[in-house]
Amino acid sequence: xxxxxxxxxxxxxxxxxxxxxxxxxxxxxxxxxxxxxxxxxxxxxxxxxxxxxxxxxxxxxxxxxxxxxxxxxxxxxxxxxxxxxxxxxxxxxxxxxxxxxxxxxxxxxxxxxxxxxxxxxxxxxxxxxxxxxxxxxxxxxxxxxxxxxxxxxxxxxxxxxxxxxxxxxxxxxxxxxxxxxxxxxxxxxxxxxxxxxxxxxxxxxxxxxxxxxxxxxxxxxxxxxxxxxxxxxxxxxxxxxxxxxxxxxxxxxxxxxxxxxxxxxxxxxxxxxxxxxxxxxxxxxxxxxxxxxxxxxxxxxxxxxxxxxxxxxxxxxxxxxxxxxxxxxxxxxxxxxxxxxxxxxxxxxxxxxxxxxxxxxxxxxxxxxxxxxxxxxxxxxxxxxxxxxxxxxxxxxxxxxxxxxxxxxxxxxxxxxxxxxxxxxxxxxxxxxxxxxxxxxxxxxxxxxxxxxxxxxxxxxxxxxxxxxxxxxxxxxxxxxxxxxxxxxxxxxxxxxxxxxxxxxxxxxxxxxxxxxxxxxxx
Amino acid sequence: xxxxxxxxxxxxxxxxxxxxxxxxxxxxxxxxxxxxxxxxxxxxxxxxxxxxxxxxxxxxxxxxxxxxxxxxxxxxxxxxxxxxxxxxxxxxxxxxxxxxxxxxxxxxxxxxxxxxxxxxxxxxxxxxxxxxxxxxxxxxxxxxxxxxxxxxxxxxxxxxxxxxxxxxxxxxx
Ligand code: FES
Ligand code: FES
Numbered sequence: 090x091x092x093x094x095x096x097x098x099x100x101x102x103x104x105x106x107x108x109x110x111x112x113x114x115x116x117x118x119x120x121x122x123x124x125x126x127x128x129x130x131x132x133x134x135x136x137x138x139x140x141x142x143x144x145x146x147x148x149x150x151x152x153x154x155x156x157x158x159x160x161x162x163x164x165x166x167x168x169x170x171x172x173x174x175x176x177x178x179x180x181x182x183x184x185x186x187x188x189x190x191x192x193x194x195x196x197x198x199x200x201x202x203x204x205x206x207x208x209x210x211x212x213x214x215x216x217x218x219x220x221x222x223x224x225x226x227x228x229x230x231x232x233x234x235x236x237x238x239x240x241x242x243x244x245x246x247x248x249x250x251x252x253x254x255x256x257x258x259x260x261x262x263x264x265x266x267x268x269x270x271x272x273x274x275x276x277x278x279x280x281x282x283x284x285x286x287x288x289x290x291x292x293x294x295x296x297x298x299x300x301x302x303x304x305x306x307x308x309x310x311x312x313x314x315x316x317x318x319x320x321x322x323x324x325x326x327x328x329x330x331x332x333x334x335x336x337x338x339x340x341x342x343x344x345x346x347x348x349x350x351x352x353x354x355x356x357x358x359x360x361x362x363x364x365x366x367x368x369x370x371x372x373x374x375x376x377x378x379x380x381x382x383x384x385x386x387x388x389x390x391x392x393x394x395x396x397x398x399x400x401x402x403x404x405x406x407x408x409x410x411x412x413x414x415x416x417x418x419x420x421x422x423x424x425x426x427x428x429x430x431x432x433x434x435x436x437x438x439x440x441x442x443x444x445x446x447x448x449x450x451x452x453x454x455x456x457x458x459x460x461x462x463x464x465x466x467x468x469x470x471x472x473x474x475x476x477x478x479x480x481x482x483x484x485x486x487x488x489x490x491x492x493x494x495x496x497x498x499x500x501x502x503x504x505x506x507x508x509x510x511x512x513x514x515x516x517x518x519x520x521x522x523x524x525x526x527x528x529x530x531x532x533x534x535x536x537x538x539x540x541x542x543x544x545x546x547x548x549x550x551x552x553x554x555x556x557x558x559x560x561x562x563x564x565x566x567x568x569x570x571x572x573x574x575x576x577x578x579x580x581x582x583x584x585x586x587x588x589x590x591x592x593x594x595x596x597x598x599x600x601x602x603x604x605x606x607x608x609x610x611x612x
Numbered sequence: 613x614x615x616x617x618x619x620x621x622x623x624x625x626x627x628x629x630x631x632x633x634x635x636x637x638x639x640x641x642x643x644x645x646x647x648x649x650x651x652x653x654x655x656x657x658x659x660x661x662x663x664x665x666x667x668x669x670x671x672x673x674x675x676x677x678x679x680x681x682x683x684x685x686x687x688x689x690x691x692x693x694x695x696x697x698x699x700x701x702x703x704x705x706x707x708x709x710x711x712x713x714x715x716x717x718x719x720x721x722x723x724x725x726x727x728x729x730x731x732x733x734x735x736x737x738x739x740x741x742x743x744x745x746x747x748x749x750x751x752x753x754x755x756x757x758x759x760x761x762x763x764x765x766x767x768x769x770x771x772x773x774x775x776x777x778x779x780x781x782x783x784x785x
Contacts, residue, residue: 113633113650148649148653148657148661148662149657149660149661149670150649150650150652150653150654150657150661151650153673238766239730239732239766240669240671240677240679240730240732240733240764240765240766240767241669241671241730241732242670242671287730287731288730289669289730289731289732289733290730290732290766290767291730292766318670320673321671321672321673321674511726512726515726515729515769515772516729518768518769518771518772519729519767519768519769520768521768522768522770522771523766523767523768526768544672544673544674544676545671545672545674545676545677545764546674546676550764550766551768551770552761552762552764552770553756553757553760553761553763553770553773553774554757554758554761556768556770556771556774557771558753558771558774559771560771
């Protein structure tokens with residue numbers, strides 16, 4: 090096992106190997122440095138904790154016990170920077186010092202709402218359109234950091250000898266591990282062999298193969314085959330999270346309730362989630378998209394549908410409110426806008442195909458029997474484009490003992506040709522449950538750099554009782570080449586859930602996770 | 613040295629003599645197995661590290677996820693919370709021993725419904741479900757939910773699990 094700092098902003102100062110060396114089963118205790126000093130890091134070499142203590146022993150339980158007894162001292166990191174190869178372009182990444190907290194992050198993010206940000210797209214004259222509008226609506230949305238929490242904690246087997254490196258384990262991007270390890274060990278690529286095992290979940294987390302490198306370095310030093318195992322706590326506190334984001338929206342309606350101006354301003358710790366050219370870009374004559382970022386020493390990484398997993402919920406909740414203000418049915422309202430993009434698009438860089446986005450909305454409207462929900466059932470709708478596919482959900486909710494409960498989700502997806510329909514449906518069902526779980530309960534918070542949730546007793550994962558009884562998945566039949574499916578059904582869940590919760594509770598939810606968000610009653 | 617626990621001191625005093633190792637004779641999947649381990653070692657690690665029954669998985673180590681579920685007698689237990697010293701004569705069944713050819717009604721229902729995604733939680737789900745049906749062959753929806761609520765599936769296969777448990781129950785009755 091490895092021992093990493095208990096908080097972001099701390100690093101290893103010293104440790105006393107003798108404090109545990111004589112414990113039963115303990116073979117060796119030493120330091121490893123995952124990355125070479127000054128090296129240009131690969132894009133997936135993200136790592137806040139490159140300086141670790143390794144404990145090698147005969148069995149997992151013995152090492153777990155020894156780990157608890159290890160005497161180790163930590164010290165604050167200093168401001169630093171390193172080079173990263175961002176798909177062919179070398180960039181310099183600044184890492185701040187300090188111990189960060191969730192409360193401070195939210196204060197900083199709230200502060201950004203009133204500041205000018207970088208304009209990523211502008212169509213028409215948004216400023217004057219807002220001034221002359223009959224009605225304007227302004228809202229902001231936010232979400233916390235999330236840990237991937239793959240069911241199988243990070244782990245890897247390694248056997249490193251003088252002339253060969255054999256690795257085996259679960260990793261999403263073996264070729265990236267190979268490249269980093271070759272440079273770390275000064276070995277040619279051909280000397281490194283990686284065998285892949287099934288992954289107990291990836292969700293993006295296993296694109297970051299630092300744990301495979303750690304296993305190799307431990308094996309090299311211990312001169313023995315080793316299996317590196319992360320405890321759940323190690324896994325949850327090592328970093329590489331879904332970032333915390335915030336987005337503010339503004340919409341203007343004219344006298345006839347047409348959407349005449351739209352503004353989105355989005356940012357986060359430490360990256361912006363903005364997609365400037367996605368819906369409703371292209372549907373509004375006066376449009377502006379802006380972005381900002383707040384730097385952090387908490388590491389982030391790809392998490393099922395990066396950035397979309399926040400933007401979809403924010404945008405689709407906001408459009409629901411705008412449709413309501415315009416006195417229109419939420420599906421009709423979206424379809425009207427999509428019709429405009431099709432017949433007379435604003436701008437040239439719209440990322441999505443309006444016809445296919447409208448297609449999933451129409452299909453979900455039909456399959457869910459949208460206009461006729463049962464009494465006591467509250468419905469929310471949402472549709473989103475990402476990873477080259479289109480997904481729309483209608484989510485049904487009831488109030489049970491004063492608590493909202495999702496009973497049914499009907500989903501329509503256009504991802505081109507579906508090759509394995511049953512596995513595809515299973516993937517979409519899982520994405521929907523994952524979306525409900527993370528929107529409702531998912532949250533990783535920090536106090537003085539330290540993750541406050543470290544295992545499943547404090548990090549709430551959706552369970553059997555909270556899952557809808559029925560999920561229906563419908564695929565648009567066409568002959569288009571297949572596109573993404575792991576990600577696309579995930580992001581729109583957040584919006585459909587928020588919109589159904591509004592109907593069920595009379596409250597608009599703006600801050601995830603919704604379970605702890607207590608917004609006022611609307612109207 | 614800053615922190616020394618009582619346990620460490622004992623070890624230091626005895627200079628690496630494994631005084632608290634002990635021999636246990638265990639009945640697992642109908643066969644006898646001997647292990648020489650610290651009595652506090654959870655069955656999870658005895659199964660995985662010492663006996664190579666690696667179908668039983670580690671997910672949390674604190675009884676929150678159910679990935680490590682095995683049967684102790686007829687009941688589903690979290691093997692991460694079951695010290696080897698507490699097992700005694702009781703029979704342990706792991707996923708490897710649930711049926712000889714993978715054809716337990718629950719396993720068949722799992723195949724029929726095509727439940728798993730990554731698969732990591734599924735051995736635990738199946739062990740919980742098969743213990744439930746053994747003790748309650750026709751559970752209601754609420755009983756299924758209650759029994760299964762301690763088993764997390766991060767991939768979200770819950771709706772299929774519920775369907776498969778019901779199918780297995782029908783097959784049984
Ligand atoms: S590992 Fe035993 S319940 Fe999670
Ligand atoms: S199938 Fe992956 S955790 Fe359940």
